[in-house]
Amino acid sequence: MTLEETAEKIRTMEIRGAGRIARAAAQALHDYSMEDDCTNLALYRQKMHAAADLLISTRPTAVSLPNAVNLVMKPLKNETDLKTAKQNLEERALAFIRRSEEAVSRIGTIGARHIRDGDVVLTHCNSEAALACILKAHQQGMDIEVYATEVRPRNQGHITAQTLSDAGIKTNFIVDSAARYFMKEVDLCITGADAITVNGSIINKIGTSQIALAAHEARVSFLVAAETYKFAPCTILGERILIEERSPDEILPAGMRKNLPNVTVRNPTFDITPADYVDLIITEAGVYPPEMAYTIIREQLHWDTEEMNSDFPYCEEE
Ligand code: RUB
DSSP states (O other), X not given: OOHHHHHHHHHTXXXXXXXXHHHHHHHHHHHXXXXXXXXXXXXHHHHHHHHHHHHHTSOSSOTHHHHHHHHHHGGGGGOOOHHHXXXXXXXXXXXXXXXXXXXXXXXXXXXXXXXXXXXXXXXXXXXXXXXXHHHHHHHTTOOOEEEEEOXXXXXXXXHHHHHHHHTTOEEEEEXXXXXXXXXXXXXXXXXXXXXXOTTOOEEEETTHHHHHHHHHHTTOEEEEEOOGGGBOGGGGGTOOOOOOBOOGGGTSOHHHHTTOXXXXXXXXXXXXXXXXXXXXXXXXXXXXXXXXXXXXXXXXXXXXXXHXXXXXXXXXXX
16 A cells, blocks of 8 residues: 555545554555655655655544654654664554554453453444453453444444454444433443543543443443553643544535535534543553543653653644
8 A cells, every 4th residue: 555545545534443543654654664765864754754744634633643653753863874764664663563453452451351241331433442352351251242332423333343243242233322321231331542631531432422421420430442652642731632523424415415504514523531431541551540641641652741842743733
C-alpha cells in the first residue's frame, strides 16, 4: 500500500479503530522510508514530515495516531547521517507495531482478571483492546455472555458480534438505545478508547458516555481497555481533543435530507466520558484509576511539559 492509499483508507474508515490506525500509520512511514531514494538528509526529513502530516490529518480524534507518528518521527531531528536516519526510523516503526500488538495481548491477560466466571459483559463499538479482555476470559474457560451494541451509524458492532460469535461466546446484539434497558442484566461494561485526557476523561465511540452513565446509575463497573499510547500528552498543556464530526450522509442520504429543509443532521463520531463514570483503565502497564492519567503520561509515555513545548509538533490541533 502506498502512503496515500493508507491515508485514504484511514480517512474513509476502511482502516479503523485507534490501535489499528496507529499501526497502519507506523507501517506507512516505514514503507515510505524504505522506498525513498533521497540522497540528502534534509530532503529525507522534509519528505518524512510531509508524510507524517498527511497521516495525522486523516482522522482528528484518536490520539494513538499522532502518538505513533511522533514516536517514529521524533528522534529523526537528532540524526546526522542519512543511512542511519532511515534505518533507525524504519526500526522504530516496526518496534512500535510490535509493542502495540504485545500491548493488546497483555491488556487481554490483565483485563480477563477483572472478569468472573458467569459474568455478563457489555461492550460498545469494536475495540481490539476491549475484545482482548473478553476473548481471553473465554479462552480461560470462563462462562461469559456479552451484550454488543450495534453502533450507529457505521455498524462497527457487526464486526464485534462476528468476532464474538466466531469465538463461540454467547452474544446479545442490541441497538445502541437499548443499553440502559439491559443494564440490569449486565455485571460489567468494557470499552476501548480513542484518547484519554490528563483528567482521566475517556474519548470513545459516540454513545459510550450514555452507557457509562447508565452503568453508573445501575452500579455496574465501567472499565476501559486502552494501550498507554491512547493517553493524550497535549492535554497536559490544555489542548482539547477535537471530536470528529463526519458526513451527514452516514446517517441520512442527501435525497432524504432534501425533503427536510429545516433539519440539520449532526454526526459526532466520539463522545467524552468524564472520569467520574470510569472505574478503571486497563493498560499494558497495569490497571489504573482514571485519576492517574497524568502519571501515565509522564511515566509511561515519557513526556514532560518542557519537552512537549519544544518537541511535540503534532499536538497543535484544537
Ligand atoms: C473505534 C472506537 C474504538 C476505539 C478503541 O471508532 O471507538 O472503541 O478506537 O479501539 P472508529 P481499539 O470505528 O470510528 O475508528 O481498542 O481497537 O484501539
